[in-house]
Amino acid sequence: MLSERRLQVLRAIVQDYVGTEEPVGSKALTERHNLGVSPATVRNDMAALEEEGFIAQPHTSAGRIPTDKGYRLFVDKLAGVKPMTAPERRAIQNFLEGAVDLDDVVARTVRLLAQLTRQVAVVQYPSLTRSTVRHVELLSLAPARLMLVLITDTGRVEQRMVDCPAPFGEASLADLRARLNSRVAGRRFADVPSLVEDLPEAFEAEDRGTVSTVLSTLLETLVEENEERLMIGGTANLTRFGHDFPLTIRPVLEALEEQVVLLKLLGEAKDPGVTVRIGHENAHEGLNSTSVVSVGYGSGGEAVAKLGVVGPTRMDYPGTMGAVRAVARYVGQILAES
Amino acid sequence: MLSERRLQVLRAIVQDYVGTEEPVGSKALTERHNLGVSPATVRNDMAALEEEGFIAQPHTSAGRIPTDKGYRLFVDKLAGVKPMTAPERRAIQNFLEGAVDLDDVVARTVRLLAQLTRQVAVVQYPSLTRSTVRHVELLSLAPARLMLVLITDTGRVEQRMVDCPAPFGEASLADLRARLNSRVAGRRFADVPSLVEDLPEAFEAEDRGTVSTVLSTLLETLVEENEERLMIGGTANLTRFGHDFPLTIRPVLEALEEQVVLLKLLGEAKDPGVTVRIGHENAHEGLNSTSVVSVGYGSGGEAVAKLGVVGPTRMDYPGTMGAVRAVARYVGQILAES
DNA sequence: GTCTGGCACTCCCACGCGCCGAGTGCCAGG
DNA sequence: CCTGGCACTCGGCGCGTGGGAGTGCCAGAC
16 A cells, blocks of 8 residues: 555656656655655655556656556546636536537537647537437328438437338328327337337238338337447647657547547446546557546436547546536536527 | 740659659659650759749758649649549449438548548538428427428438417418428429518418418528538548648648638639649638648539548649549439439 | 665767768850 | 759768766665
């Protein structure tokens, strides 16, 4: 177990390194933080911390920098979440309030997060699987061709074409539309399959094929994971990454374009609060030198999607976590209102 | 006027510089292109070209690199559009054919363009203003609250909430829906305003307010420019930009995030064919060291949106133009089919 | 035991220097 | 008008060097 002072030293190292972006030495530490001990003592502590793998030196006779493990300890034990100041909170609220539709909310959120944290922001569209159905609409485009439109409580609209096995009359269509809505409107996606299971039985034999087709299209739409879209922004902040550019920045940009990767990344964070994944904790190789700070957000008490930021492992964790948490909270409010 | 040979020299300089990314000298030129003259002669030609502002040298006693003006001449007079090879065309077609909906088409197009050109790809969603209405749907969400859903011939769906000044019955709703569709279905957006102008008159006085509200919401949706969304991809290709990274790449990333800027950029290109804007020809400052190659695409003979790529002024213009043109053509086909 | 000051050591980095080579401009002659 | 020759100019690279920040260790103080 590490002594209290050694933890203090680690905290000081992280803070200084985050601030200066340069390896931090024992002398500088004692000058900037009044630890009450001499550089020599700090050196001993540093040796111990290095032994345990919390810090490392890029080369002999250089200062120390935190390792992923060091950041992990810092985040878990040493750093709180820095709350936003009142003006910041007001600014967040103002910025989000002008949004006109869901797309706009997401777009504004991305911008806001990127600006606040000066990092790359990622916002997942409210997920289908946890939200509820507001309305299902069926439109006849041609005798044997329908369009299915699904409207969710978060204001999201999904549409699908349905090719019917047989022509489907306007009367049947109206009937199906009515029955469908009376069963599923207001229900959670997860509950829909069992609610519509026996629906074909209520129709004439000739229409059952079409009804089944419509239903399976609806269910497909509900579960289709790849519909979990997301929006990213603030990539220009990557240029503040480090000095050895191309090598650092490239894999990150590539990873950011792989929505699958990002969705997995966000999906892995099960924590109800703010989740931080540091460096190699990220499965994806291109993100080994980045940290991901994410949190769920939602219109009710429940999270319907995630948002977060991607930045260098050397980031201001307390501030970033505070910003992410605050933005999530306000986005939730906005969604609940609309 | 420049002699034929001097144009050849310019062409050779552009080609070599694009290939090597290094200033090209007189000797190397005569070796790689058989111009039939000696380096000394080429030097004279170069001096003339420099005098005219087509090429420049980074510093005394270095080779020459083309200026924006030089590239312009190259693109206008010296370079054709390099057509895609048959296998490339097949690959494009295969890649686009699997798309399931409009979002997917756009997403695939972006990826494809980015891969083909190894540059940043930008694809504008098919614009509302030039397409036609497939269907308008009205849903009653609450007694005095409607949802308006607009479906376009490109498969795009836009939805808007409408707060009615007075409760609106189901019968009136069905009536309005029917009248609306019979008038505007299949018509071009631009024609819609005059087609629905007198529609309120067909309704009872108590409903006219609501009808007007619905109509104006519809018209708003049609003209709303900021709904011209676009998708970008291949930003990782920016890392191949040059050596002096942060300074070059940053403003470009920033510009790419400003959708307004990009839309304006694409919008400015009026040319029916492939348009090339080189370096300082781009109004936006951040894009002063990039070229934008764009072209319109559409489902019919008519262009409904633009797509293109953003890359360094030092790019393979013939190849890029060929790729952009080919992709636009195939996307048009795909859109026409669906 | 724990902390401290002193000391020798290590290495990175910035700087200055000189060389090399590619490229140029100019000029006289074909 | 083209060509070969020639002197000149610079940027880039390798090298050696000195300074400085930082370390590890040790003996002594509290």
